[in-house]
Amino acid sequence: MTPVTAAERSDAARNRERLLLAARELIGQGGVAALTMDRLAEHAGVGKGTIFRRFGSRAGLMLTLLDDSEAAFQARVLFGPPPLGPGAAPLDRLIAFGAGRIAYVLEYGDLVLAAGHASRGRFDVPAAALWNHHVQMLLREAGVDSPEPWLMAGSLNATLDAERLLHLVRDHGVTIERLATSWRDLVTRVAGGA
Amino acid sequence: MTPVTAAERSDAARNRERLLLAARELIGQGGVAALTMDRLAEHAGVGKGTIFRRFGSRAGLMLTLLDDSEAAFQARVLFGPPPLGPGAAPLDRLIAFGAGRIAYVLEYGDLVLAAGHASRGRFDVPAAALWNHHVQMLLREAGVDSPEPWLMAGSLNATLDAERLLHLVRDHGVTIERLATSWRDLVTRVAGGA
DNA sequence: AATAGAACCGGACTACGGTCCGTTTAGTCC
DNA sequence: GGACTAAACGGACCGTAGTCCGGTTCTATT
Numbered sequence: 399m400t401p402v403t404a405a406e407r408s409d410a411a412r413n414r415e416r417l418l419l420a421a422r423e424l425i426g427q428g429g430v431a432a433l434t435m436d437r438l439a440e441h442a443g444v445g446k447g448t449i450f451r452r453f454g455s456r457a458g459l460m461l462t463l464l465d466d467s468e469a470a471f472q473a474r475v476l477f478g479p480p481p482l483g484p485g486a487a488p489l490d491r492l493i494a495f496g497a498g499r500i501a502y503v504l505e506y507g508d509l510v511l512a513a514g515h516a517s518r519g520r521f522d523v524p525a526a527a528l529w530n531h532h533v534q535m536l537l538r539e540a541g542v543d544s545p546e547p548w549l550m551a552g553s554l555n556a557t558l559d560a561e562r563l564l565h566l567v568r569d570h571g572v573t574i575e576r577l578a579t580s581w582r583d584l585v586t587r588v589a590g591g592a
Numbered sequence: 593m594t595p596v597t598a599a600e601r602s603d604a605a606r607n608r609e610r611l612l613l614a615a616r617e618l619i620g621q622g623g624v625a626a627l628t629m630d631r632l633a634e635h636a637g638v639g640k641g642t643i644f645r646r647f648g649s650r651a652g653l654m655l656t657l658l659d660d661s662e663a664a665f666q667a668r669v670l671f672g673p674p675p676l677g678p679g680a681a682p683l684d685r686l687i688a689f690g691a692g693r694i695a696y697v698l699e700y701g702d703l704v705l706a707a708g709h710a711s712r713g714r715f716d717v718p719a720a721a722l723w724n725h726h727v728q729m730l731l732r733e734a735g736v737d738s739p740e741p742w743l744m745a746g747s748l749n750a751t752l753d754a755e756r757l758l759h760l761v762r763d764h765g766v767t768i769e770r771l772a773t774s775w776r777d778l779v780t781r782v783a784g785g786a
Numbered sequence: 787a788a789t790a791g792a793a794c795c796g797g798a799c800t801a802c803g804g805t806c807c808g809t810t811t812a813g814t815c816c
Numbered sequence: 817g818g819a820c821t822a823a824a825c826g827g828a829c830c831g832t833a834g835t836c837c838g839g840t841t842c843t844a845t846t
Contacts, residue, residue, distance in 0.1 A: 407793065407842060435833060445796030450834065521759050532698075549766070551775035553751040562750050565715050573742070580743035587736075588781045599813060604824060629803060639826030644804065646824095788846090795840070802832080810825065816818090 414452055416442045421463060430460075430508035457516035460509055465558065468525055471502050476533065488539035488549065489589050495532065496558060498582035503560045504567060504574060508558040529555055540589045550588070608646055608742065610636045612704035614754070615657060624654075624702035654707035655717065658700060662719055665696050669726065682733035683783050689726065690752060697754045698761060698768060703753045723749055734783045 406414075420442035424433045435456060439446040453459040480486035481494040503510050514520040534551035537544065544550040558581070566572040599609075611724050614636035615718040618627045629650060633640040647653040674680035675688040708714040728745035731738065752775070760766040 408843065410794065412687065413795085430835080434831080436831085439796085445794095446798095446833095447796055447837095448794075451794075456833065494621065521756065522763070544774075544777050546770055546774040546777065549760075550777060552756070552760070553778055555775060556753055556756050558749040558752050559750055559753070562715065566743075566746070569716070576740055576743065580738075580740040580747060583738050583740065583744060583769070586745055587784065588778065590781065603812065607824085627800080630801085633826085635845065638830095639824095640803095641805080641807095641826055642824075650803065790845090791843100793840105796834090796838100800833105800835075802834105803830105804819075804832100805830075806828090808826100810823105812823080813821095815820085 410452070413442075413444050413448055417444060417449060417459075417464065418454065421459065425463075425509075430512050433512075436577065448563045455516060457513050457520075460513035461516070464506060464509055464513055467506060471498065472525070472528065473483050474498070479500070488536045489586065489591065492533065492536045492540065492585045492589070493545070493582045495529075495536070495586065497578045500563060500574060500577050503558070507564060511564060514560055526555070537589070542589055554585065554588070557581065604646070607636075607638050607642055611638060611643060611646065612656065615653060618701075619657075626704050627706075635763060649710065651707050651710035651714075654703055655710070658703055658707055661696070661700060665692065665717070666722065668692070681786065683780065684732045686727065686730045686734065686779045686783070687776045689723075690728070690779065691772045693723070693752045694757060694768060694771050694775065696726075697752070697757050701758060708754055720749070731783070736783055748779065749784070751775065 417438065421433055421438055424438060426519050433456075435446055435449055438459075439449060449459065454464055458469065460500060474482055475498070477483060481490040482498050484491075488495070513523075516523065520526070521534070530551045531547070533554055536549060537551060537554075563577060564575065567574070612634065615627055615632055618632060618635060627650075629640055629643055633643055643653065646657055668676055669689065669692070671677055676692050677683040678685075680688070694764070707717075710717060714720070723743045724742070727748050728741050730749075731741060731745060735745070757771060760771065
């Protein structure tokens, strides 16, 4: 977050902390929907413009709020124990990745949803690029020789879209187990399995 | 559109026509973004409330605007010549369906995008259910025996999400041919092909 | 410690989608 | 054709995300 070129000014840092704290408080009280920018500004004792300079948009703020948990998940994928982390067979890692992603999305629900409504389109966000790359790597290791590896990885990731998953769970009562099963089925077939 | 239970009142019909005409005019002049509800109301000489009673939301209006082309595409899929229509091998129909869908989304671009921002979530819209059912049927005919046929069809359709396709084309310069290739690769693998 | 200027601050302002409710009008029944 | 009712109408109103810019505060420099 802190730019390399210049240290963050102390008042800016103080306000950023205040804002994140106030944001979590508001969400804790009334859910993500209760977090409006006006309320946040008032509750944090800060001007509205300050929020937008700092986080760019409401979605940017949500992204920042998710930073910690997102980093934790990334760490589990990149350095954690198998099958999610390195060490397991590529297909098993792929299956575990989907299951983990599904669990993550359902756990943070509305927050992920709100973060997705970024003006940038929710695809170019750094994390998305990382997952794309990760899936692409696992596919290659699994021996999948696709004419469009990058697009194939993107397609599989589109399957894990937060809005879709939450819609299925909330409006159709689909269980997390069924989602995981479906993902396993999909990637197994793509990888040329049974 | 006209409810079976009661005929539409003449003033309502007149205003609906006015609104659709004015909407197409505004879009023709300044693109979909230029179609704001206030402007539309003024340009059509109609109150704003009238628009919302008739179409429910901005997305609903967009959906209505797409009605004709959507119906045309549906007709091609359900009754048209192979490989999109009936008569071809299931896998070929599936491939053609994706290609057709991609072309459709790219052709109507922003309109489809705006229609997708419906409050209902863009998944429960009637057309989406139809495509889901269609893909599910083709998979079954192709001998794909999935533990979750409905979710599998939904996953494949998620791959054709308008926002994703348009993002790839507009922000990454991906061609329609590459998208079609990737879709073919995906469904071929799912169907157990090469 | 004084100073300059960059970074930051705040809140009034805009544009938008969507709602509400008192008013008008179309269709119907006598 | 007059009266009645349900439907449609319209535009003021609301809450929202996001912008703008004059004033303020921090920090580096001397």
